[in-house]
Amino acid sequence: MLKKFFIICSGADKNLLNNCADGEQNKYVGIGATVFFTAIMATISASYALYTVFDTIFTALIFGLVWGLLIFNLDRFIVATIKKRDSKWKEFLQASPRIILAIIIAIVISKPLELKLFEKEINQVLLTEKNQMTLDNKTQIAAQFNPEIAKINNEIDALKTEIVEKEITTNALYDTYIAEAEGRKGTKLLGKGPVYKEKREKHDIALAELNQLKKDNAAKIETKELAIAALIENKKLNETKTQPIIANFDGLMARVNALNKLPWLPSFFIFLLFLAIETSPIFAKLIAPKGEYDFKLEEQESAIKTWVQQQVHQREVMLATDIDLNNKVYKDMAEEEELYKYKQKMARDLMKLQADSFYKKQQKML
Structure with a gap:
């Protein structure tokens, strides 16, 4: 049960991962556990920060829980959208926006906990x-x-x-x-x-x-x-x-300013700790070689991509064929004498009606 929950937290495809080896599943269980516990730390951190603002435990817990769920969703999205590529450089470029986002999240999570850890010094x-x-x-x-x-x-x-x-x-x-x-x-x-x-x-x-x-x-x-x-x-x-x-x-704000007046090294190491926790799932996927799950996911995506390309190509061919047929049909119809005489008669009648209408308008004006 816990294993399935952590797999869900990792953002992996459950159906594909169930058919993979245990080692591959354990890798994503570890990634999902990191995402989950990072969200727990974010909840605690935000709750304390909001408690210093609102001075009420209930309000702080509610907003802290919402913040934790937001961080959980972001981390899960970041990990799930990183795809293994043949080039490590391409993988890093793909993950660079997500790494920047992870750094921002680490700063937001670590700062309130620093306020709590150095509370006595801040009070002084x-x-x-x-x-x-x-x-x-x-x-x-x-x-x-x-x-x-x-x-x-x-x-x-x-x-x-x-x-x-x-x-x-x-x-x-x-x-x-x-x-x-x-x-x-x-x-x-x-x-x-x-x-x-x-x-x-x-x-x-x-x-x-x-x-x-x-x-x-x-x-x-x-x-x-x-x-x-x-x-x-x-x-x-x-x-x-x-x-x-x-x-x-x-x-x-007063506590944050007081924290900035303390020696920066302990605070910096705490930030590095949370940065390591926040970015560990991303770097785990970047460092790890292509596994069974990655190959199966690539095969599935390739099959869907090929099917879509086939459907698009088929529609394009059908459209081109239909255009050719319509052109041929109307070309043949243009050479029929009966259709020509009929349109000539209709045009003659239309011109008569226009002439009569113009004559009546001019007569009224005079």
Whole structure:
């Protein structure tokens, strides 16, 4: 049962192969088994690749099975259409398009399995890229908010500087009227005279202005600090919103790009393995000498080709004979006097009808 199944997978003619020796049958059983197991590997490979896209096992298995059947049909077609020829060079030219197709299939099959085999290394590359993307993302978001935060901080510093400058001025006025009272400066008269009162009034006005300035600026600073807090909150919110996008940066394309950043030699050897598996049925047929099955298949095709050529030649001869007969018949009929008189009479009647019709049309026009 298994032998018959693998023969079907090889694309060989069962009726011809059943009449061949066991060795010839085993050759095609091996080719069919290679085609079948290549399709199995294609199914597994496609299922994993699609699982990284859809994240659902059922969908990945369905599409993976369809892909496996497609690869099975292609491989079976490739092997079945290679015919043994008397010249190895002609056989290679015949198989060259199929070899190119086999190389493409090997690449498609091997790539998802490489992603699975090097999953840990790929995850490390993706982690490094995600960390760098996180830093770059924070830098970009900070570039949107930091200038405004810095501007508000400068405004707060200006308000605080204004208070400090006012305090320095007020303290200077304080020192001035105290020195006047003590007689150290100004009039240098001890006691609280008119000059002292004047300077004390200036200080009191400045002190009132200072207190009012502190109150006004404190309110402005509080408002600006709230604005800074809101900007910082918005910055954190943007970072929180964009972080899931970075965290989900592990799709099929991202993994393929990460795989390309790993050393190429292990990946290349895996590709060579699948290329050898995919092209082995083709090269098995190319390398193997003509066997019993090939001779019988060639005989069958030659018999059909000869029969078709005979049928075509027979139809051509029949057509040529029929043309000759028709020419001879019509030539003999052309010499008959009775047929000539009859056609002459019919032509005369037709010309009369045409003349009458022309006369009636001209009469109506006039």
